[in-house]
Amino acid sequence: MTTAQEPLDPALRVEALASLLAERGLIDEGTVSKFIATYEQSVGPMNGAKVVAKAWTDPEYRERLLADGTAAIGELGFKGPQGEHIVVLENTPQVHHVVVCTLCSCYPWPVLGLPPSWYKDPAYRSRVVREPRQVLREFGLELGESVEILVHDSSSEVRYLVLPERPAGTGGLTEEELAGLVTRDAMVGVAVVSAP
Ligand code: FE
Numbered sequence: 472m473t474t475a476q477e478p479l480d481p482a483l484r485v486e487a488l489a490s491l492l493a494e495r496g497l498i499d500e501g502t503v504s505k506f507i508a509t510y511e512q513s514v515g516p517m518n519g520a521k522v523v524a525k526a527w528t529d530p531e532y533r534e535r536l537l538a539d540g541t542a543a544i545g546e547l548g549f550k551g552p553q554g555e556h557i558v559v560l561e562n563t564p565q566v567h568h569v570v571v572c573t574l575c576s577c578y579p580w581p582v583l584g585l586p587p588s589w590y591k592d593p594a595y596r597s598r599v600v601r602e603p604r605q606v607l608r609e610f611g612l613e614l615g616e617s618v619e620i621l622v623h624d625s626s627s628e629v630r631y632l633v634l635p636e637r638p639a640g641t642g643g644l645t646e647e648e649l650a651g652l653v654t655r656d657a658m659v660g661v662a663v664v665s666a667p
Contacts, residue, residue, distance in 0.1 A: 515584035518549045519632055520653035522582055523664075524646045526559075527637040537561055540632060544582055553630060554581035560623060561634040562660070567618050568633050569607065569660030571599045572625040579630035583655055590659065600624070610661040633658050638666040 479487075489503040522544055526533040536543035540559040544550070557579045560568035572578065573596050578586040589595050599606045603620045607613075614620065623631045635657040641649060644667075656662035 510580075510585050514549075514551070514581060516582075516653075516655035516658065517650070518547070518584075519579075519582035519655070519658045520650040521547055522549070522559075522632070523634055523653045523658065524650035526634055527649055528646045533634075536634070544632075549581040551581045553577070554579055556628060557582065557630050557632055559632050559634050560621075560660075562636045562663075564636070565617070565619060567607075567614055567620050567660065568623060568631070569599060569603055569620060570623050570625060570631040570633060571596055573597070573600060574624075574626065577625035577627055577630055579632050582632050583658060587655070607661060610656065612662055633660040635660075635664045638664050640666040 485503070489498070492498045493500055493502075522536065525547065526536050532543060532546075535546075536559050540557040541555065543559075544554070544557055560570075562568055572590070576586050576591040578590065595606065600622055603622050604614065607620070625631055635653065637649070638652070641652070644652075652664050652667060654662055654664065657664045
């Protein structure tokens with residue numbers, strides 16, 4: 472038996488919402504499909520990975536990226552909704568950045584795509600602020616006690632992208648090969664990038 476509180480199948484919910492929005496003239500029939508195709512095929516963490524690999528191999532680009540994330544990311548053609556103001560945070564052996572949106576799920580769409588479900592989970596959103604070291608440990612990331620962890624709260628004004636440390640032993644890799652090592656989680660700060 473279905474009650475009003477019971478969550479429906481997500482596909483049904485999407486269909487219901489899409490037809491309501493179309494009925495009210497807020498979107499046209501193809502909008503939702505176009506949106507899904509875009510975020511399935513052309514916008515996702517592979518964009519952020521290209522930004523990171525370029526920053527690792529081009530010191531001048533890295534400087535521009537840290538000075539004005541939005542502009543430097545735009546140089547690679549990555550722009551769009553939820554990417555109007557992106558700040559890039561560089562991890563170092565001393566400082567590890569991790570990103571959250573305590574209020575909802577603000578996330579830099581043009582470089583990371585849509586947020587994973589754990590990012591929207593109230594437990595992640597509250598706990599990573601209070602006990603970041605423990606939360607990172609649960610993600611499998613054990614940081615030394617000497618590493619300072621800085622938690623950044625995203626908002627509708629500012630979205631963050633973590634520039635992970637380039638792993639040792641990757642000196643011979645091309646920019647494209649380096650991009651292949653960079654994961655979504657490393658760019659949110661709940662993981663680090665490992666050498667192949
Ligand atoms: Fe948010």
